[in-house]
Amino acid sequence: MNDRPSTPLLDQVVWPDDLRKLQPEQLRQLADELRQEVISAVGVTGGHLGSGLGVVELTTALHYVFDTPTDRLVWDVGHQCYPHKVLTGRRDRIRTLRQGGGLSGFTKRSESEYDPFGAAHSSTSISAALGFAVANRMTGRPGKAIAVIGDGSMSAGMAYEAMNNAREAGNRLIVILNDNDMSIAPPVGGLSAYLARLVSSREFLGLRDLAKRLARRLPRPLHIAARKTDEFARGMAMGGTLFEELGFYYVGPVDGHNLDQLIPVLENVRDAAEGPCLIHVVTQKGKGYAPAEAAADKYHGVQKFDVITGAQAKAPPGPPSYTGVFAQALIAEAQRDPRICAITAAMPSGTGLDKFATAFPDRCFDVGIAEQHAVTFAAGLAAQGMRPFCAIYSTFLQRAYDQVVHDVAIQNLPVRFAIDRAGLVGADGATHAGSFDVTYLATLPHFVVMAAADEAELVHMVHTCAVHDSGPIAVRYPRGNGTGVALPQTPERLEIGKGRIVREGRQVAILSLGTRLEEALKAADALEAKGLSTTVADLRFAKPLDEAMIRRLLTTHEVAVTIEEGAIGGLGAHVLTLASDLGLIDNGLKLRTMRLPDIFQDQDKPEKQYADARLDADAIVHTVLTALRHNSAGIGAEVRA
Numbered sequence: 049m050n051d052r053p054s055t056p057l058l059d060q061v062v063w064p065d066d067l068r069k070l071q072p073e074q075l076r077q078l079a080d081e082l083r084q085e086v087i088s089a090v091g092v093t094g095g096h097l098g099s100g101l102g103v104v105e106l107t108t109a110l111h112y113v114f115d116t117p118t119d120r121l122v123w124d125v126g127h128q129c130y131p132h133k134v135l136t137g138r139r140d141r142i143r144t145l146r147q148g149g150g151l152s153g154f155t156k157r158s159e160s161e162y163d164p165f166g167a168a169h170s171s172t173s174i175s176a177a178l179g180f181a182v183a184n185r186m187t188g189r190p191g192k193a194i195a196v197i198g199d200g201s202m203s204a205g206m207a208y209e210a211m212n213n214a215r216e217a218g219n220r221l222i223v224i225l226n227d228n229d230m231s232i233a234p235p236v237g238g239l240s241a242y243l244a245r246l247v248s249s250r251e252f253l254g255l256r257d258l259a260k261r262l263a264r265r266l267p268r269p270l271h272i273a274a275r276k277t278d279e280f281a282r283g284m285a286m287g288g289t290l291f292e293e294l295g296f297y298y299v300g301p302v303d304g305h306n307l308d309q310l311i312p313v314l315e316n317v318r319d320a321a322e323g324p325c326l327i328h329v330v331t332q333k334g335k336g337y338a339p340a341e342a343a344a345d346k347y348h349g350v351q352k353f354d355v356i357t358g359a360q361a362k363a364p365p366g367p368p369s370y371t372g373v374f375a376q377a378l379i380a381e382a383q384r385d386p387r388i389c390a391i392t393a394a395m396p397s398g399t400g401l402d403k404f405a406t407a408f409p410d411r412c413f414d415v416g417i418a419e420q421h422a423v424t425f426a427a428g429l430a431a432q433g434m435r436p437f438c439a440i441y442s443t444f445l446q447r448a449y450d451q452v453v454h455d456v457a458i459q460n461l462p463v464r465f466a467i468d469r470a471g472l473v474g475a476d477g478a479t480h481a482g483s484f485d486v487t488y489l490a491t492l493p494h495f496v497v498m499a500a501a502d503e504a505e506l507v508h509m510v511h512t513c514a515v516h517d518s519g520p521i522a523v524r525y526p527r528g529n530g531t532g533v534a535l536p537q538t539p540e541r542l543e544i545g546k547g548r549i550v551r552e553g554r555q556v557a558i559l560s561l562g563t564r565l566e567e568a569l570k571a572a573d574a575l576e577a578k579g580l581s582t583t584v585a586d587l588r589f590a591k592p593l594d595e596a597m598i599r600r601l602l603t604t605h606e607v608a609v610t611i612e613e614g615a616i617g618g619l620g621a622h623v624l625t626l627a628s629d630l631g632l633i634d635n636g637l638k639l640r641t642m643r644l645p646d647i648f649q650d651q652d653k654p655e656k657q658y659a660d661a662r663l664d665a666d667a668i669v670h671t672v673l674t675a676l677r678h679n680s681a682g683i684g685a686e687v688r689a
Contacts, residue, residue, distance in 0.1 A: 056081055063137050064111040064162070075307050079108045083336045085139070086130050091355040093145040094475070095153050098334040098348050099128040102228050103196070105305045106329060107131040110194060110224075113314040118190060120164040120180040124173035124197040126154030127348070128226075129163075136162035146475035148652035154479060168479030169447065170417045171204035173197045174223055178210055181217035181324075192318065193217070196224040200394065203416030211294040214324040221324040222317055223296065226304065228331045291326045300328025305335060367532040370525040371468055373503040375400030377510035377539065378437060378466075379407050387435040388514060391415060393422045399439040399468050419444050423451035423463070430461040435514060439466040442482025442524065449488060456520050457492040463520050464513040465489075470499070470524035471562065471613030472644070472658060477651035482524070483644050486561070486618035489522055490591040496521040496544055497590040499562035499612075503530030505588070511539035526563050526613065528654065545592035553581035556672050557605040559598065561587050561612040561619045564663060568611060571668035580672070590619050593626055602627060607638040607675045609668060613658075615644050638675045642668065 057074055058081040061067045070078065083104045090097045108131075110121060116136075123129045133151060134142055138160065144150025155163040165176040177195035184191050201207060202225065214221055291298045299317060303309050310329070317325045333348070334340025339358025353360040382388040382404070389411040396402040396414050405412035415422045419440055426436040445452070445467060456463045470482040490497045496516065500506035500523060509523040550565065556575055560568040565586050572582040585601060587594060590612075602608050612619040620641025627633055644661050658664050 058082060058085060058134075058139075061135060062139070064116050064135060067108070067111050067135060070112075072307070072311060075108055075112065075311075079105050079307065080336075082108065082131050082134060085134055085142070087337050087355055089134075089142040089145065090130065090350065091353050092143050093147060093150075094349075094351045094353075094361075095130070095146050096127040096348060097337075097350050098340045098343070099198070099228070100130040101337055101340060102331040102333045102335050103128045103226060103304070104131050104336070105307055105310060106196070106224065106226065106331065107135065109307055109310040109314055110196075111135050113311060113318055114192065114194060117161045117164065120177065120191060120193045121162070122165045122173045122177045122180070122193065122195045123155050123167055124195065124201045125170045126167040128196070128198075129155050132162070133160075136160055146477075146651050148650070148656060150651075152477055152651060153475065154477075166479070168476070169444065170201040171197070171206045173201075174207050174210035174214070177223070178214055178217050178221055181220035185216075185218060185220055192220050192222060194222045194224060196226055199225065199227045201417060203394065204418055205420070208294070211291070211296065211326075215295045217324050219320055219323055219325075223324070223326045225300070225326055225328045226331055227301070227328060228304075228333045296324050296326040297322050298326050298328065300326075301330045302327060304329040304331035367530040368503060369529050370500070370503060370506060370527070371398070371400040372403075373506050373530060373535065374439075374466055374468070374510060374525065375403040377507045378514075379404055380539075381510060381514040382408055382411065385435060385514060387433065388437065389413070389429060389434055390437045390439060391422050391426050391429075392439050393417060393419045393444060395439075395441065395444075398441070399466070401439055419448040420451050423448040424455045426463045427451070427455040427459065427461050430456075430463050431459070435462070435464065435517075437464045437466050437513065439468065441469040441480070442467045442485040443469065443480050445485060446488070452489070452520075453492060457494050460494045460519045462517045464516070465520070465522035466510075466513075467522055467524040469527045471526045472649065472654055472661070473527050474654040474657065475651050478648035481649065482526075482613075483615045485522070485524055486590045486612065486614040487616070487621075490618060490622060492520075494519040495591055498523045498542075498588055499590060500525045501560065501563055501565040501586045501588070502533045504533045504536055505586075506530075507536055508540045508542055509588075512542045512544075515541055516544070524562065531563075531566060542588065545589050545594055547585055547587040547589065547594040547597050549583065549597075550586050551582065551584040553583040554604075555580050555606045556582040557601040557608040558582060558584045558668060558672075559587055559601065559608060559610045559619075559623065560584065561590055561610070562614075564611045564613055567658075567663070567665045568668060570665035571672070574665060574669045575672060578673075580676075587619070590622065593622055595626060598623060598626060599630060599632075602632055602637055602639065607640070607672055609640045609642060609671055609675070611642040611663060611668060613644070613663065616646060618643060640671050640675050642671060 057078045083101060086100050138151060141151050146153040152159060154168040156166050157163055173195035174197060177193035180193040197207060299313060302313050313327060317327060351360040390401050390404050391413045392399050392401045393415055394417045396405060401412055415425060422438055426438040429436040467485050470485060473480045486497060489495050498509045500509050506525050513521050513523055551572055558568045558572060568584050572584050575582045583601060585597060610620045610623050620643050627637060627639060642663060649657055
């Protein structure tokens, strides 16, 4: 017999104010319904599932205890924010997650006042929450700031930099350490739950403060001994000494799925008069959904799936992914050269280095969410004669730019950068788009910057990186599958700074960098059909440019167009600068640059994103016709149709 009440409580909760009207004994039912709603929604849209399921009770308790949005709730990364979105007025749109025109898969300031700070990269929450807390203290406004950060995100130095500065916030800052993977603490049981409630209580805090003041009156040796005894006892019981040294009052560990434990602790900490607090909450990724609990990655990121069986929708078979091709090419290089090693910053499967680690476990290093360290570590390896490949997503490499400049480029060290997720990335949206790497790397002296047009080119470029010892070198490639070209049996060492002519013509020159080559060839077909003989060049290198090829194409064709999957300041800017330096601009050159628009594009299907960015074949044709002063309105509209 099912004793569960028939009236869904979740239907009564649109906003956190509605949640706070419930009785504490009703919260268990609400959390169960919230978990089922998240499972159902992600089954339709795909997305990040396991991390959200792990914080259902925590999300419920936080919005129940704290006065959001006056109290600022900051989620780190944002993978776990789906339950939060359901409880903050967005349930009616939750099945638009990560879709074009729908909800972002992360927190986003423009989406809701309950998202006070946008997140998708990790380890930013404590710094941001500290900013909110200090601003409130300085202006006398009410409100606390609560940062929810996972144990994985605590591997980044930025989290500790923020905690080291947290005393500035006083009692307005609360950090929730969501421990869902690492064995930081012993298993949570009745005794530790009791201790957590005890040490977070007003009475204990007051007694401890009194004891501290009394201890200060003791002779110095006794004062130090008393302080060490207090720290030792608390460290033995709960492992909080590290956080205490950083200025936090440590509470925990607390069972993150037990609302009867969570709510009293949160209430005690909310009302505490001491300084910043850290609550150590232990949760389980994928909690409450058997397929997620059983999965090795706890269903971190999933495709659309069958809620009953957990079976994920499989993409139709197709060409191998660029990531997979990179991994196999790097393994082949490492078999030939024992100096090759690889570094990833907490993304072994995302970069394909999990395969490399299986083949060469002693030559693969996962440094955690620490891109700055990854780059300088690679620089040290290179300085000692190794051949390191630093495999990092384009958007995450931005976090280590100073190290790229200071530790690699200035010293001209041969670090190899494998830049995955170059260009637009679809459902993850603006925070994960690889829009800027050509711009921020090609401006640096000594750097070689390549972009693969297809998976065969990627194999050649990995080999070129492997044998290049005269300075830093990077190869960029997109998310998703390749074009289906045959992979070379023997990789070729590309001549640095030399492109290739893919198709020879006379009137129009399309200079492509990266995987827009396929669209460039489609555009060439359309232009040929209109009687315009078209050359298509794959430049291969954004730096150094193939100056001889570019000069020839610009001086022998009526119009030239550059196209790239990157922001302004990249290939097009460098070609324009070259043309200016060569004096070609003065000769009436018709040169047009096509690149990503000067906006942050929201999530959508990649092909739709590129069409919106006007980086598809139709847009190339329209750009050429306009430059040639044809009837651009009529012909362009016809082409777009």
